[in-house]
Amino acid sequence: MNSSKSKTFREKLYVIIFEADTPKGKLFDVALLWLIFLSVIIALLDSVPIIHEKAHGWLLIVEWCVTILFTTEYVLRIYSARKPISYIFSFFGIIDFLSILPTYLSLFIVGSHYLIVIRILRFLRIFRVLKMARYIGASKVLLDSMTASRHKIVVFLEMILTIVVLMGALMYIIEGPENGFTSIPRSIYWAIVTLTTVGYGDISPQTALGQTLASFVMIIGYAIIAVPTGIITAEITRQSGQSSNALVCKKCKNDKHDADAVFCKQCGAKLDC
Amino acid sequence: MNSSKSKTFREKLYVIIFEADTPKGKLFDVALLWLIFLSVIIALLDSVPIIHEKAHGWLLIVEWCVTILFTTEYVLRIYSARKPISYIFSFFGIIDFLSILPTYLSLFIVGSHYLIVIRILRFLRIFRVLKMARYIGASKVLLDSMTASRHKIVVFLEMILTIVVLMGALMYIIEGPENGFTSIPRSIYWAIVTLTTVGYGDISPQTALGQTLASFVMIIGYAIIAVPTGIITAEITRQSGQSSNALVCKKCKNDKHDADAVFCKQCGAKLDC
Amino acid sequence: MNSSKSKTFREKLYVIIFEADTPKGKLFDVALLWLIFLSVIIALLDSVPIIHEKAHGWLLIVEWCVTILFTTEYVLRIYSARKPISYIFSFFGIIDFLSILPTYLSLFIVGSHYLIVIRILRFLRIFRVLKMARYIGASKVLLDSMTASRHKIVVFLEMILTIVVLMGALMYIIEGPENGFTSIPRSIYWAIVTLTTVGYGDISPQTALGQTLASFVMIIGYAIIAVPTGIITAEITRQSGQSSNALVCKKCKNDKHDADAVFCKQCGAKLDC
């Protein structure tokens, strides 16, 4: 009897904590998002010297209150989850754990409590509260595009890496420590700053030869940004095309058909739309 | 009788002020655009110290003249509009009101008269005077592309926000106040400057670890610009395709014709649009 | 008789100067390109202080020799052109004239001889010497894409202009002259530097509010670069598609058909490919 009641309580908790469809569940999620927002803002404010001096005491109290609430919530999540182990090692399970850790760590390691900004990752739950389907659809297209492009992106990054190491070493030899290129790793940092068109200007070539090579790096960087853009665009165009057609094969459930397909490309059955 | 005459006068005013098809209406619009242009230029010039010293008096007189003209025009617009209330709360109605406000406000609040540059928004009326249809078509494709992509863009911005907050906090811990990262909000500002590849160089990492993390942020920023570009490009391609698709062949129902097609490309039948 | 011989001479000159198909014509064009290259390099070198001091005399002699050669060539071009007037007012005719002007002008106006770098525009003739058709095809696709997108680009530039004027004025009010924002035009310059992600860092916001607004401008700039890219990409995709199909209607000579067209979209005649 007790066990059954407890089970019912766990069930109720589960619906409130893990789902956002019931009024209570939605209220819980919205309250949680505000708490996360509040605790991130506090971490940001606490790092501003003038606010730290005047209000550190108050901010510390709020941080501890929020952390205790989050700890309680974490325990309740484990308690009410249908598969506690798989929750604990899920993406959000790990984030939830890491979100409460820094405050406790700050008792032993000074400064570590700034790490609570990791709570911003909990904020990704916002898509649960918003009309979810559309955003999940949008995320799916973006993630699928990136996944489908991963081989091209690895090749592209290897290309970038090779260019910046070679250019960094060349600039180190050409410009040398007297012009700010104090070591090859630092010259590689300069090459990345230049190739990505960030251009801080903290290190910049001074010699004519160095400026010529730098111009070369800039034009390469300016031109090859076209490559990842082309990769991703081609994928998104393809994914958008696929996801917008509602053609699902009744026989084999394959849902990746072109808009003009008449027969299923997997099993050859006729498609009715 | 008087009422009827007044109504005619209102009608005439309406045609002149709100339409650009009659010679008088076009003249009014062109004159208005020049006045807007003049008053924005005056606001710009008045802010230049050397001009402010020498010609502030004259510029002030012109500004007041233009403001009085704009006020008169605003009153006449309300008077002649068919639905005054809906004009007042329309986009251009609000802009027209905000455009005359700063000059009057400047009597009470010093410096507020620079806000008259908001008049630049009135300048968007220029598309009324130019051959309108093509530009409105172009704007429509751009706006529709952005509207259709809004869910993907929200997901993308949430992604950016999460990255800059996490990177900002990490850099604050790594570099610290002695290297210019005086607070987490300021470090987040640095992360935005870096991720968007702006790279002022007013704050830049000094430690080896900080430069490594910064390189990482730059490459992310350089690569993920592909994402909004991909989203918008895929949409514009689709929108451009669709907007030319009003043409459907009556014989074979083919609806994929170019905008300038006269005959169906599949069966050769004449297209009526 | 004399007239006829003179005509033959003009004809020969025409073939050498204006065409690149005969050995002599090609030799002439290649020699001309080397001369242009030489004279631009001289202008660049002459502006370097250390070279100017040591070799100004020699460089001046070379410049005058090249200019006299170019003047002779210009006179011969007018003499041998089939329609001298239309040559003079053609794109290359004007460039050819402007290319010899600065050296003569330098007799009266000091420093104006640096303008001879305009000769770089003559260098565009290089596509005549290279295997022309492919490059002209490539240029055509690029130019057609830009022409077809011009309405969208005008709308986009108007959008940019409105944003930078408003943001410039706002930053002038927020940051003020004490932080480098000395006037609204200068603040607009800052807004352009930031929006285009150039980010010199010669002017950068110092206040928290200014940095927040600047972050906003950067993210806008980072995101809306997607718009021109999307516009141009959609056009190039369309243009490439069109230009790569060799479908030309035998009846009406229309060559802009889709790759899957069976009938001419202009006259309805069947297409044989």
Place this chain on the structure above:
Amino acid sequence: MNSSKSKTFREKLYVIIFEADTPKGKLFDVALLWLIFLSVIIALLDSVPIIHEKAHGWLLIVEWCVTILFTTEYVLRIYSARKPISYIFSFFGIIDFLSILPTYLSLFIVGSHYLIVIRILRFLRIFRVLKMARYIGASKVLLDSMTASRHKIVVFLEMILTIVVLMGALMYIIEGPENGFTSIPRSIYWAIVTLTTVGYGDISPQTALGQTLASFVMIIGYAIIAVPTGIITAEITRQSGQSSNALVCKKCKNDKHDADAVFCKQCGAKLDC
């Protein structure tokens, strides 16, 4: 007999050194990649002053060991290669030779040993060890896209070159040496820094006219990045489309199938690839 045995040994060596399919061959390749990685890291570390001082001796020993190993490997490669000459003049053959050269050169020329970072190019062999086909496919699409776009890219680079030379000369005349534009080549360097949106800020315009022209260059740079992006994107879209087009239905001749299609989407017939 001796010759036959030697041949077998050569064969065995060939399989180990040039192929990655056998366990020994894979082990050899993985060990080689780690050695390359190690030797590049050593070159980077050795350039850092503080490490150079303390550990230069040790690093030098490791460098010589690695170089001797690489030399042995190079000799064995030539010995075991089926066509030694064609290996020596292949891309990787030249890289392998250049990779051992700097260490020997450093005996005669001080500082030249930093050039061993060229070994990073040997690292491109990593795609041999990874599941190769997919990455080679991805590289192929990227390289084909660039090759197919080369005419458009040459036209685009010529366009860029013309703009930066003209703008550089104009800025030299407008701003002059007193504002950092000390020569036309340096002004061209500034124009490249600005047009590519790198924006170091080491040279930046100070006069109103210069800033206006600079704004113009920035907006051009911001807009025309769309051009290479559009070119490459259009190509990748086309290449991706083509590469999946090996599938042609034997029944209805439809050749537009996805890469994972098993049945024809038009007639439902089975596809044999």
